[in-house]
Amino acid sequence: MTRYPDPKQVGGDFYSRNFAKNARPDTLILNLGPQHPSTHGVLRVLLELDGEYILRAEPVFGYLHRMHEKMGETKAWGQFMPNMGRVDYGHPLSWNWAYCGAVEKLAGIEVPERAEVIRVITHEMNRLTSHLLWWGAYILDLGAFTPIMYAFDDREHLLDLLQRPTASRLTYSYFRFGGVSKDLDEKFVEGTKAFIARFRQRLPMYKDLVTDNIILRKRVEDIGIIDQDMVTRYGATGPVARGAGLAYDLRVSEPFGVYDRFDFKVPTQTTCCSMGRYLVRMEEMEQSCRIIEQALEQLPGAEGPHLVKGAPKPQAKMPAGEAYFAVEGGRGKVGVYVVSDGSKIPYRVKLRAPGFSNLSCFAEACQGMLLADAVAVLGSLDLIIPEIDR
Amino acid sequence: MSAVKDIFQSVKDLWSLFVGLRVTGKYFMQPTLTVHYPRETVDEDVEQTYGGHVELVPKPKNPLKPKCIGCMMCVTNCPSGCLTVVKAKAPKPTPEEEQAMKEAEARGEKVKKPKAPKEPAKFMYDYSLCSLCGTCIENCPVGSLRYSNNIYFVGTSRKEFKLDLLQRLQRQAENTAKAAPEASEPEQAAETAKSEA
Amino acid sequence: MAAPHQAVEEVGTLHKTAGTVEPALVQIQLVDKILNVCRAMSIWPMTFGLACCAIEMMSTGMARFDLARFGAEVFRPSPRQADLMIVAGTVNKKMAPAIVRLYEQMPAPKYVLAMGNCAISGGPFNFKGDYNLVKGIDTLIPVDVYVPGCPPRPEGLLEGLFTLQQQITGRRWWPVPALKEEG
Amino acid sequence: MSIHPQLLHLIIALIAVMAWVGLNALVLVYFERKGAGFIQRRPGPFEVGPQGIIQPLVDGIKLMCKQLVMPTGADPVLFWTAPLLSMTPVLLLFLVLPYGPWLTGMQIDLGILLILAFAGINVLALLIAGWSSNNKYGLLGAARAVAQSVAYEIPLLLAVLAVAFTTGTLDFVKITEGQGPWPWQWNMVYQPLAFIIFIISAVGECNRAPFDLPEAESELTAGFHTEFSSMGFGLFFMAEYSYMVVVASVASTLFLGGYQGPFGSDGWWWYLPKVYAILMFMIWIRWTYPRVTFVQLLNINWKWLLPLGTVNLLATAFFMKLF
Amino acid sequence: MSPLTMYQLVALLLLCLGLFGIAQRRSLVGMLISVELMLNGAGLSIVAASQLTEADAVLGQLGTLLVMGLAAAEATLALSIIVVVAKRFGTTKTREVSTLKD
Amino acid sequence: MELMAKIAFWIYALIILGGGIVAVGSSSLVRALMGLISTLVGVAGMYMLLGTPFMAFMQLLIYVGAVAVLIFFAVMLTDAHGRGDESEPAPIRQHLFALGAVMAVGGVLSWLIMNRPPASSLVPAEVSIEQLGHGLLESYFLAFELISVVLLVAMSGAVLLAWEKRGKK
Amino acid sequence: MVFSWLHLAIVLFLLGGLLFGVGPLLLAVLLGPQAKGGDLGMPFECGMRPHGSSWVKWGISYYCYALIFLAFDVDVLYLFPVATAYGSTEGWLPFVKVFIFLFVLGISIVYFWAKGVFSWPRRIKL
């Protein structure tokens, strides 16, 4: 009877063997992921465990590398657009915007007034869907099954609305160089107003059910400390930075589009822990609602074009040069850098994904932590894997 | 003092558990939100705004023929290369015509060669590569493409997703004709097709 | 260097699954029919999302569409307890061995549903010059049902489930919605 | 040869308990899924049978015709012992539970001890399951399961003891009869603290959410039964649900007056609603709260339940002498 | 043979098995298991004697009960010692432990 | 019923013997532990036969529910693969030595038992749990208190031993 | 030797329970189709090949602390016989005895609490 497992089967792979080189002899090397309910897709984290305590962690990625940047170099400017909706399926419109913004900057395209406001509205609605998705999935990681159902209920309303102009539920390819592909209709505006009113009533319920719950608070408070020092060292952005007390929000600090017209707060927390990041996101949802409300009011009449006249065709050539454009996505700073050699195919497209920097903090933040807490920290970073792997 | 505070805090913390129970209890009583899919479908409104795979728009006069003029704009612009359009060739002249043409040539007259009709002979579409981006739809000069409403599409083999859009158009037209046999006027048929789609 | 007895998992080489399914020891036709109906009505998927399509898979499980109605809401994280592997998303060459392994680790009877264009053929990522894409998961493991779309609507996934049930039992159990027939 | 009436009684009881355990697993699974559904505003199982009523049965049959897999390198004997060990004592636990004045398998004066003794075997089963499957998640889950069960057993015992002190017996029937039919005559009123402690630690003992650490999905995939497929998993599942019923039954016997009904209408019709009320409560909290961490779990136990239980027991002893 | 003798023989069997185990096992845990066997034998013998003779049955049972308690106490201590030893020396082989100095 | 008791006795004796042999002989410590557990269960059965269900339940509660689990953890902590350090065969001499010693002790004792049977009754005494309780509260209350102290001391000793380790980490 | 009804009942029910478990397992063996080949037998670890056996010596000592309290558990068990007798005793002496017993228990709780055994660290320093 062999009770020693076949070494062929338990030899691990390249990564784990490398990881195990520095391991203590009495520890357990554990793969968390790629198929694991709490890594949201296919992140793989190698853990060195002493009992339940994590001595070391090392994220391994590339399990969802989709060659986005390479693809950018093979497709015409406009043809690359659809892929922007797939880099980060949580908040695709921010990537839409970042890419469009970069190309518009490169080619000097003016965006009509109405399109700008439409962009803000849809972008913020998309942020809401992104945060709701995160919220539900995060609480699911923490072991409560019901909140995600409520979150998706709200999310479905948003998706129904966003589907009207975009014809899609998730992987939007809505923005165009010089505007957006389809105008908003009356129903959308009405529906959005109704939704905001409804959502305002739902937020206190979320707070009652989850935010105030003592079990949850005890679980996420004081774990996964990512302070300002770490934030700056790793270049983390978005709610992770704001949870560390850094009021860095591109919508305010480097306003893009017409964000400077709206009055909203940049929520920050100084606790630096998972709860801080959680609260920042919850607060951001309220602020998004405010922005949408204001934008709906400012929406120029239907006569305004939603796409600039003579907007470039997908195969159009772009002037040589380079441009960088960054927007504030649901996870942080989404940046696109494009280089053109004057042909109809980009010379280089570089994507700056916020998730990558945020995830980098994880290895340091989770040292010495319980396995269960590590899951809570991982969730609080709000990772979307394709964006990290690109 | 701090002990009192602690106790007070603990009570408050415990209370939060009851608040949670109240929330879920309340929702337990409320009706469900589910759309019982195969028996009922989501609002028409939602269903119609969702883009299924791409399909051809028939000519208003002739529901059997697409509006398409075979300009290939959609093919060149599609990022995923899922469209294949073969332009219609000029109809092969019949022997008599050929004869006539030859004669005419011999006569030194300007030959009136039959022109290729502006329509596709074949319009193939590989749905399994499509990203539903809408580029083809936007760039079609005559508006011959649109999102279909075939949104509940599944298959048991990869081949099923290589669609012949022309055939599909014809099938649709037939279906419409069957559905509305009294509407023999082509315009009317086209209209019904449009509204149903 | 890995010790010689340690099999190195080569990165980037794809292996077709070596797993096979053999019939049960005891087979009685009538019993089998009943069992097949039970299997079809209780398909437990594996918690396994790859990319964007996984979000729609989640949506399908949520209140609006409620996969639970058909007994398929029991998402099991361990392949040992799962019947159905929903490949929802892009499969690349690094991930492929894991998917094949997970498939092999599932006990029979097991089914695979390819959800989304990526899983069917590589979808939008199937471009000239791709270097890391598995062009269709059916090149590696046997797929029973394909649900196209990018991403498919949740109803699409439900339809996929119905089709799978149809394949197992030989009949469709639920009414066909109007739009589906138009096809 | 005539069968001894006592033997006949036992055999009937055995068959009844078997039916009850089987039926109960189905009913409880159905309730759980429906309850979860309604809390989440969806119907839950719906299409398989009217209102999805035969869904659990279908699931059970499906589990029964799935392949049994054992990982290579696992310890084969222990691997298959574990689910059996988990299931075997379950029926016995129902032997002493008084479902009605005459609906008791056997009335013995050590009823509580019998349940405690044989329920303890489950811990061992989980440990063996996790260990023998040669899976790291399984091992972690097993370690968690045992540490948790051990920890929560102490307050549980203390709560039970408080009742045993007041009633002076370990016989379920006598404990039932020591209470009256009306709610204010129940032990719950005299021992509210013990009741609360009992419920909390019972949830902990059953590995139910929010204390479902051993099978915490988002951390340990499936915990100690990660490697168990088909009926191996099914048996653990069934055992878990049966233990739920057992603790709920014990709770309603000890604290809620058991089968007693007003005006002499004693019977299972009073008992079952109480049991199911407790079970529904357990389902309710499962679908409301997030999971606690291991640290919290132990803190709740050592810093709250244990001291409170001890004090409660002391107070009970004191007041018994006082009055 | 009277029933009592039979019980005593079983108890003796347990004792002998335990003894043999202690002599032959070379790891602390193995020895602990053997000790438990012996304790069980003792318990069985006491209970049998008190139940089947005129001796005070209550005393017999309580005595065994206490033995069980002691066994638990002993196991607790032994476990922690084993843990410490294992951590310290990396082995629980008695021979190695006795020759190894920290 | 008498016959049933006889059969049961022999079955339990066999379980004890088999379990015991596995417990001392198995090279896998986990298997040995399983042997121990079956022995414990067998002894519990014997207690049942002796008319003391209380002892039987206590046996299960304390030994199977507590001690066995503890030992399982000890195995996992020290030799997680369960092979113990018994993997290499013991020198034959040691075996023989142990066997001889045990045979000697066993022989003498069994001779004593067989030849000096004390007066015994066929029917075991009936003791109710209440009597035991009174015993603990009255005649033997010191033991009752002592066991509590002993367990406490053992536990604190154990914790102290292990505690230092955690502090150091 | 007696073979009580209780004994019989226990044996009967245990056997019943065993049957209850074995039956479905056997059915599963007979009725289940068999998947073979590939990595079917590889221990599951999120789709990756596990690194090393799970039966290596590793720091599970974390759980050990919880287990040590088994002694506590055993301690409490002694109160069961007492519980049945307590009600029928006269005078305050039994209370004092129980009190001492529980007091010792209480002392250990206080002692361990003060020692910090009950405060499990949220994270360890490395």
Ligand code: SF4
């Ligand atoms: S929708 Fe986009 S990907 Fe699909 S055929 Fe049209 S252009 Fe191509």
Ligand code: SF4
């Ligand atoms: S569909 Fe439109 S774009 Fe495509 S070939 Fe026809 S006319 Fe041109």
Ligand code: SF4
């Ligand atoms: S098919 Fe589309 S939505 Fe699905 S994973 Fe691929 S890109 Fe994402």
